[in-house]
Amino acid sequence: MKRIELPPSLPRTVVLLSHRAPVTFRRSDGERSAKRGAGGLVTALSDLATQLEDVRWVCAASSEEDGAVAGEHRGEAVPIALSDDPHVVEGDDGEHAVVPVRFVAVPADQHERFYAKISNPVLWFIQHGLYGLWSAPDLGDEEHRAFDDGYVPVNEAFADAVADEVQAAGGDALVMLHDYHFYLVAGRVRERCPDALISQFIHIPWPGPDAWRVLPPSMRERLVRGLLGCDVVAFHTDTSARNFLVTVQELLGLPVDLSAMAVDVDGRTVRARAYPISIDVAGLRELAESPAVTERVGELSQTLANDECRMILRVDRTDPSKNIVRGFQAFKLMLEDHPELAGKVRFLALLQPSRLDVPEYAAYLASIGAEVARINAEYDDLDHEPVDLRLVQDLPLAVAAYSVCDVLVVNAVVDGMNLVAKEATVVNRRDAVLVLSENTGAHQELGEHAVTVYPFDIRQQADALHQALTMPLQERAAKLRAAAQTVERNDIAAWFSAQLADLARAPA
């Protein structure tokens, strides 16, 4: 395990905060078991955390057993070996990289309001432009309570845990907060730990000030002001960073400097920066060679991706921002335009059901199923249905599909980055064409090597699919190679180093 060397001007201690934990404990049949956290961000942060000399990770207790483990350590950070078989380390463990993990438990009803009433529907919808403002949102007593007695106290609880860890390190630490769940944390940490160096990375798009006016000033001003507790507020794209500063200017009336990408507040300078996140290229390629993936490659090659059949692929959560329904509509339109392709092209959709407790998500999943049924019913004379919809989360299957697909579709309404585009690029072996929404962060880096799609234009998406399927081999190969090189150059380590280098230049 190689160590990350922190630039000398940075504090030695790093305190991470993410909502999701790097490990989750369960109890069944009296036995405690532990599992690594899933998801791109936690995976990336876990890799980084194990390479840091002195790190503490604050995260949410997501199970009763997490709470029990935390309780056994008097609410303090639990030393955990983040190996394939994660476990609590009692005493010294020379073998594994041990990361102290502090689980924060909040009352379930408060957490529900914080997570399922504010963070995921309201903030997510605002930041992805998903509200049709004539009918949604309706902010009534329930939503006000969800904010005042959910988002606010949960943020306070996490801020206090972070501040405890900073103070335990002598007050001088590098604090790295993550994402939209925690817009109120930095302000409170700043109050308790004025000398901390605080950054927050926001992994979803930051829209312009108009979008934030959906919330009343009592909410929106508090959220933005909370973030100004940071030294650096980081995003995946320059557009989001610029939108953040314009929001600060329009909502709080603070004079921002768009050439320096900074704003002065309370005698401090807060900078907005963009660092496009990436993937662990070597790790993913290693996984692509594993038996689990190889086996699935065999399956897919028999049915979906072979000399007789080209395979279009998408891999997404069933999130309305992913634009899955319009993607199928475009596929259907392409088949109508080009009946010669029916039976010769299949669309594999690996979709992980997501946030089904949010009514809009449940409805969206249903509309995905409806659209797939329409297409498959229309082509019922074929040996195989044109769309192969699998509602699963299966990483080896996804990587296998990446490697054998002919076209990868990412047509998101808007997406902070979209790592699927980067992942497929570095493991594909069939000169796949990337069909990529202009509104993804990934488009900033990979757009010139992809077929760009405009996510609301079904006609154009249908044409783009056809263009991708009929692109000459040489052009496909060249584009894929260029895209892969781009990802290799800016991998996850480069993403983290760039942040550290910038933070090292921050005024004390």
Place this chain on the structure above:
Amino acid sequence: MKRIELPPSLPRTVVLLSHRAPVTFRRSDGERSAKRGAGGLVTALSDLATQLEDVRWVCAASSEEDGAVAGEHRGEAVPIALSDDPHVVEGDDGEHAVVPVRFVAVPADQHERFYAKISNPVLWFIQHGLYGLWSAPDLGDEEHRAFDDGYVPVNEAFADAVADEVQAAGGDALVMLHDYHFYLVAGRVRERCPDALISQFIHIPWPGPDAWRVLPPSMRERLVRGLLGCDVVAFHTDTSARNFLVTVQELLGLPVDLSAMAVDVDGRTVRARAYPISIDVAGLRELAESPAVTERVGELSQTLANDECRMILRVDRTDPSKNIVRGFQAFKLMLEDHPELAGKVRFLALLQPSRLDVPEYAAYLASIGAEVARINAEYDDLDHEPVDLRLVQDLPLAVAAYSVCDVLVVNAVVDGMNLVAKEATVVNRRDAVLVLSENTGAHQELGEHAVTVYPFDIRQQADALHQALTMPLQERAAKLRAAAQTVERNDIAAWFSAQLADLARAPA
């Protein structure tokens, strides 16, 4: 009739363009009749047009008879006396102000695509933030055709009519284009008439660049580039003017100057400006004294606005951007919070049905009716239903209601200006409180004299209604007086003069 003196550096000829005509002809029982055009903009422009020495007005033929009248004049401008009894003037008419009106007739199916498929749903929805992007819009073949074979050729037809009029005046004219129907006109007029001085006034909000990305580049770039044919692009608010320039920068990559509020393109300078539109204060006050209004004041005072009953009023088209449903929900919530007010407060809603050929509008009208039914059913023990919903367009009734209401509600999702707020302010006689959305153009001028509402926050709107109803008389009187003075200072004549003065400073 007083004359408007054009600043000496301006061309003598003014060519106006608006979609709606200042007059419409009908034929029934073999008789031709003519009616003045309705709507705030046409009324305002009619007043101005009659005061100009040399003006031509280009507009859409909206009836077969309009086309017949135009045909009788060989498609050239028809001299029309814009009096209360409008009529075609053959020969000289010393008595009335005569305005040459050029009716442009386009094929009905083309006009339908231009108007009911692009202008009103797509552009209106984008500019008012009404799309929930996960499900709308879907741009398919029909929408592409509506643009390519509707919006584009209709804009070309109107541009050619405008250019004809400019050339008839020797090529040197002041061209004043109006609104979102005609984003492609200025570019074409500029090509044919390089020396014309061209302005376009956009009466609806201009959102930031993200909102425009709903359209593919083939549409959005053409629309924005079309507007850059102007010398001045004008809006009601500074926010819209700024958003326009940022859109130019982000979508076309042109370097804009936000301090000069201008952008250089093709060797010309295009400026973005804000001129908040207003009303004819004297004319409205005169109308308020008319018998038609006085009679309706009597009716309203008996039933809705008197010592026993306070009256809340709204006057709107049934447009989703007007936020009518949430307004009723807030009223209901206020009655639940304050049962002592039931029976003592009534809500008069004068709603003009609008654009019912657009499905979203038809659905919105239905949801208005549903919400009103819910409220009135809940309070069925009262002598009078709490909500008096009248689906009418009746200007004397609206003015009567302005004058006797106790609270005027304008809670729009977003609104370019909203003249209802200004109109009520100058004729009210009961010290009415203005409850005004922060997202209206009017809020820029009147916000400090109003109770501000945040249009998505039903809880806050309910509290605001209660605050307005319980405000001490002295405070109400002072606020209303200050608001009225603000409107008096910037009336419709001032709005037009400011534009002319700025245009006179434009480089030739």
